[in-house]
Amino acid sequence: MTSPQPPRVRPSRVRFGVLVVGLGLLLAACAENAPQDTLEPEGPISRQIDDLVTPIFWVAIVIGLAVLAAILYASWAFRRSRQGEDYIPPQIHGNTRLEIGWTIAPAVLLAVIAVPTVSTILDLADRPADAMDVTVYGAQWWWEYEYPSTSTRGPVVTANELHIPIDQPVHLTMTSRDVIHSYWVPKLAGKKDVVPGRWHTLTIQADEPGEYFGQCVEFCGASHANMRLRVIAHTPDEFEDWLDHNAADRTAPPAGSLEATGEDLITAKGCTTCHVLRGVSTADQIEALRGRLIRVDGDPTPFAPDLTHVGSRGTFAGSLFDLNIGELKAWLRNPPERKDGSLMPNLNLTEDEIDALANYLLSLD
């Protein structure tokens, strides 16, 4: 008795399936809106990297195709069905000339590629003479930026969204408060690791005003994927206005307003223990928090974004959410539920408190 055979899958169907899956994978690589496309540089620094990558890419393509063609030729020309059962192809093991050739050729090629590579690396490591300085602090899971004070204004501190002027190099000096992060804005510059206990530098520059997307690119814990960032480039005049505006303390809300209730809650709920809000935080609180930028070993004190002008930002919580009343309220209801591992605790606020706080934070422009 013969057992029933499973239905045979026709080879043409298999081929069709492979084709569909293959094409699907290939087309999935295309994107119309790809704000983090490193292959479309929008500043001189990222362009310098692209100018290095593109020629090396084509050299690699030519070599890759040559190797593939050689493999296909060898498997076709020397296949058993063509040459017969006992056929042994000519053996070239120990052929000195060939072996020297294929040792030297790649070595020469790598040496040639090394010249522009090393010179670009050294060039990008320099701090351009006309650069503007910003200090960057990575923390689980957001970014803090500090613009040094000048003779006419105090320091400016903001979170997640880095504002820069166009056509000027911006030299970032970066460290981390906790674990290793990595800073990357693909259209404006390469990546740089952000390491606790060390200072690393990275220069970025944008050609045009606009918003550039970036994110942390070193696995740093539960919300690594939620540690995003934006760079917002302005014309030089607009940028100066932004700096002046952000150097000022918050504007006090009108007495008796919902926003004023919100401001009272900021103090009552202890928000200023972790957040700086200039005009509301005491001088001691601000000094204590600035001192916590670099965490001392074993100090578990949370450290949170400066709120002085939070209402002027487009996003919050590591640029994870758009800044609007709905997202802000949802956040205040239960932050750790909205963002894995968030150090902002659930304060068990009432809906009235949430309403007052959200409206107040939005008013801080």
Ligand code: CUA
């Ligand atoms: Cu920070 Cu990944």
